[in-house]
Amino acid sequence: DIVITQSPDSLAVSLGERATINCKSSQSILYSSDTRNYLAWYQQKPGQPPKLLIYWASTRGSGVPDRFSGSGSGTDFTLTISSLQAEDVAVYYCQQYYSSPYTFGQGTKLEIK
């Protein structure tokens, strides 16, 4: 199984500042035939189901604000929130869908400093 490791486990950032969350895969999740990275990012607020933020490592989901961006390729990926808003407090997960089982990272808890 592909192991996904996120860092840090928790993060406190001031309002308006940049937040960066990292995601590392135990093997490359770049599919050579279509040059796509099979990685998604989700946001989960307390008491709510996850919400898709990013897919194909860098494509924003429907209605996702453009302060959220995804980058990276191969085994190393990053979710960046360019200017943290109060409503961004949540746990963020990355998930690989390169091979089954489609494993998630352990999550990164983002708080306001």
Place this chain on the structure above:
Amino acid sequence: EVQLVESGGGLVQPGGSLRLSCVVSGFPFSDYWMTWVRQAPGKGLEWVANIKQDGSERDYVDSVKGRFTISRDNAKKSLYLQMNSLRAEDTAVYYCARGLWSLDCWGQGTLVTVSS
């Protein structure tokens, strides 16, 4: 409006069975792969199983293979998860979600508690 509504969770003894349901609306159910994801209390997300549009392909995480069965009824716009031989470690909120890979719509979840 897209909606996914899970039901069927509850308290069950170890070794028991439960059948979860997910009824969807607002999109053509038969056009989509569907997935179950679970989340143990206070823990992260775990992909459990998925099923192709016509039910011809199904896949499971190893920890539930042979115990859980995913199925669907496209006429009823419903997804199911039959869970047998339940263990304490199956205790979780179970979410149904739309998609094969990235999961773009999720239900609110249903809590399954396995305890004596």
